[in-house]
Amino acid sequence: MIKLDQFLKFVGVAATGGQAKMIILDGEVRVNDTVETRRGRKLAPGDKVAIGEQVFEVQDDIT
Template sequence: MTQVENTIKLDQFLKWVGVAPTGGQAKLLIQDGEVLVNGVVETRRGRKLVTGDRVTVGKEDFIVKLDSY
């Protein structure tokens, strides 16, 4: 069964939630290993996130919530 879901790239998500004011800063956070996705260090800024993914930066946790169209 295939389901089409909305996605957002990790670097875009970090800008969207206000963790990084620019894409360059988001890239540095990710490359430095400071971002976890679902509890695992993620170093790919293009990692596609879907609703329900948990992104952790420092002591802040964010749950991805994307609207379906």
């Protein structure tokens, strides 16, 4: 499991935790097609995270 804010940093969408927090709180992030505003949301393998037109799938090997 990985938290949403950590995932955004991992995939390079956000450079810092603060930037990730603002992206999430601004409602710019969808998890499995639902807007997510909780930065501590735990993601599981197979979850799809979308920011604008970019879509990322959470893989098993993310720690």
